[in-house]
Amino acid sequence: MKANQRLLRYFIELTSHKQLSRFIGLFTKTRVSRWLIPWYVKTYSIRTQDLAKPLYTYRSLNEFFVRRLKDGLRPIDQGASALVSPVDATVTGIGRIHDHETIFVKGQNYRLEELLQHSPVNPKYKQGFFLVLYLSPADYHRIHTPVSGSIMGKNHLPGKNYPVNNFGLRNMRKVLSRNERLITSMQHRYGLITIVKVGAMNVSSIKYSDPFQQHFTRGDELAYFEFGSTVVLLMENSRFDFRKGLGLGSKVLVGEAIGYWGKKDGD
Structure with a gap:
C-alpha cells in the first residue's frame, strides 16, 4: 500500500467511530442542513424531475437523502422466476x-x-x-x-x-x-x-x-x-x-x- 493510501486508511480509522456518525447524523436532520440540498443536487447530478415531491419541500438534508421517487418510475419485473x-x-x-x-x-x-x-x-x-x-x-x-x-x-x-x-x-x-x-x-x-x-x-x-x-x-x-x-x-x-x-x-x-x-x- 502506498504512503498516501496508508495515511488515508489511518485517518478513516480515526473518524469511523459511532460518536462522530451520531453528530453528523444529528446535523443532517436540522433545518439548517436544508441549505445544502441545492449543492448536493448539483454535486451529484441528481434528477430532480424524478422526485416524489418538489425540491423546496424537503426540510433537511437527511429528508432529501431518503427521498422517494415518483410512482411507476421503477417498474418491477413480473417474470415469476x-x-x-x-x-x-x-x-x-x-x-x-x-x-x-x-x-x-x-x-x-x-x-x-x-x-x-x-x-x-x-x-x-x-x-x-x-x-x-x-x-x-x-x-x-x-x-x-x-x-x-x-x-x-x-x-x-x-x-x-x-x-x-x-x-x-x-x-x-x-x-x-x-x-x-x-x-x-x-x-x-x-x-x-x-x-x-x-x-x-x-x-x-x-x-x-x-x-x-x-x-x-x-x-x-x-x-x-x-x-x-x-x-x-x-x-x-x-x-x-x-x-x-x-x-x-x-x-x-x-x-x-x-x-x-x-x-x-x-x-
Whole structure:
C-alpha cells in the first residue's frame, strides 16, 4: 500500500467511530442542513424531475437523502422466476459462494459467519450465489424486496462506519463484516435469500420502513439507508443464473431482473 493510501486508511480509522456518525447524523436532520440540498443536487447530478415531491419541500438534508421517487418510475419485473434488484446501485461483487462458505470481494475473502455473525448460516448457501451492490451518494437510497416471500429472521449488528466504496473495499480490512449491518432472511418460492444491508462512513443508519411487516410482494419497500451504503444478497445453491451481461461495474435499478431461477420465463 502506498504512503498516501496508508495515511488515508489511518485517518478513516480515526473518524469511523459511532460518536462522530451520531453528530453528523444529528446535523443532517436540522433545518439548517436544508441549505445544502441545492449543492448536493448539483454535486451529484441528481434528477430532480424524478422526485416524489418538489425540491423546496424537503426540510433537511437527511429528508432529501431518503427521498422517494415518483410512482411507476421503477417498474418491477413480473417474470415469476426473476430475482430483481432491491436498490439503485453498482455491482462491486458477484459470483459463487465457495465450498468453505466464503465470498471474494475486491481482493478479500469474507466468511459467511463473519458477515452474518449470530444469524444462522444456511448450509444451502455453500456453492450458492452472492451479489454486492454499492449505493453511491447520488443513488436513491430506499431498499426494496428482491423476491415475494415472508421474513424468517432479522438481526441488527452494531459496528464501525468505514467507507464501502472502491477504496474502502480494497484497502480497509473486511469492511463488509466490520460495519454496522441490518440482516433480513426471507423465504420465497425458490428457497431462502438473505439481504445484508451494510452501513457506511459518517452516517451509518439503516431502518426498516415498517418493522412489523412480515409478508412482502416483490418490489415492496423494505428499508432505507441514511447516507452511504451497500447491500449484499446471498442465495441458495439451486438452478439459478445471473442475468446475461451482469458483472463488476454494472449499474442496476430497483425492480429490474438481475437473475433467474430455472429457465428465464418464456425460454
